[in-house]
Amino acid sequence: MARRKKVYEGKAKILYEGPEPGTYVQYFKDDATAFNAEKRDVIEGKGVLNNRLSEFFMTGLGAIGVPTHFLKRLNMREQLVRQVEIIPLEVIVRNLAAGTLATRLGLEEGSTLPRPIVEFCLKDDKLGDPLVSEEHIFAFGWASQQDLDDMVALALRVNDFMSGLMYGVGIKLVDFKIEIGRVWDGDYQRLIVADEISPDSCRLWDIETGQKLDKDVFRRDLGDLADAYTEVARRLGVLPANATPMTRPTLIN
Numbered sequence: 001m002a003r004r005k006k007v008y009e010g011k012a013k014i015l016y017e018g019p020e021p022g023t024y025v026q027y028f029k030d031d032a033t034a035f036n037a038e039k040r041d042v043i044e045g046k047g048v049l050n051n052r053l054s055e056f057f058m059t060g061l062g063a064i065g066v067p068t069h070f071l072k073r074l075n076m077r078e079q080l081v082r083q084v085e086i087i088p089l090e091v092i093v094r095n096l097a098a099g100t101l102a103t104r105l106g107l108e109e110g111s112t113l114p115r116p117i118v119e120f121c122l123k124d125d126k127l128g129d130p131l132v133s134e135e136h137i138f139a140f141g142w143a144s145q146q147d148l149d150d151m152v153a154l155a156l157r158v159n160d161f162m163s164g165l166m167y168g169v170g171i172k173l174v175d176f177k178i179e180i181g182r183v184w185d186g187d188y189q190r191l192i193v194a195d196e197i198s199p200d201s202c203r204l205w206d207i208e209t210g211q212k213l214d215k216d217v218f219r220r221d222l223g224d225l226a227d228a229y230t231e232v233a234r235r236l237g238v239l240p241a242n243a244t245p246m247t248r249p250t251l252i253n
């Protein structure tokens with residue numbers, strides 16, 4: 001039997017060549033990394049949860065007309081996605097001050113921002129994904145003005161959708177990161193949401209208690225990461241309401 005071809009391996013996912021031209025199979029690993037991979041661990045079940053949650057968010061985005069790379073889930077850890085030309089920028093949207101923004105500007109964590117703020121970081125692990133300005137983006141040719149306008153519009157639509165979804169289940173969407181890719185329809189290019197949307201790439205706080213339900217649990221040693229992600233999945237109805245960490249592996253298929 002022919003072995004499938006690995007196209008790319010990142011910290012939390014692997015991309016394989018897909019069954020048809022223009023597709024990839026995206027595999028979600030259990031590996032967790034933080035602080036540019038200085039801290040790492042394997043969290044049993046994380047990949048399964050992120051595969052399901054990313055499917056849920058991307059499907060919902062598709063349903064309201066936000067284009068994404070998601071085609072279908074294949075199994076517990078894999079989904080079929082469209083091949084895209086990834087724009088080498090991480091797009092971060094922030095609703096409340098936290099993380100590097102709070103540190104950089106000396107803001108209290110959780111303080112309100114005047115409006116959602118969109119930031120761009122260069123996707124470069126060796127450099128620690130540095131924050132870059134529009135000047136850098138245009139001067140170095142990472143994206144055009146039109147791309148940037150489209151990226152901001154996409155990111156804000158994702159923010160509205162995700163904020164509303166989370167608010168409905170008692171969770172505040174503090175911030176998140178997305179990656180965006182180019183696809184070609186004949187001579188025309190379009191930008192679509194790619195990579196993943198999961199608690200690995202969002203900050204999610206319980207509205208009542210402030211409890212963190214995202215990767216900060218791992219970054220700051222605040223408890224069991226898989227328990228936190230299970231809680232998010234349970235509230236969203238992605239897992240049955242009575243799902244517990246003990247039953248987690250058997251309930252997801």
Ligand code: C5P
Nearest residue numbers: 098099100101175176177200201202203
């Ligand atoms: O660390 P920082 O505060 O800049 O992160 C902002 C948001 O982007 C957080 O939700 C974080 O999880 C996400 N992020 C990410 N991948 C990165 C950097 C940030 O998912 N490489």
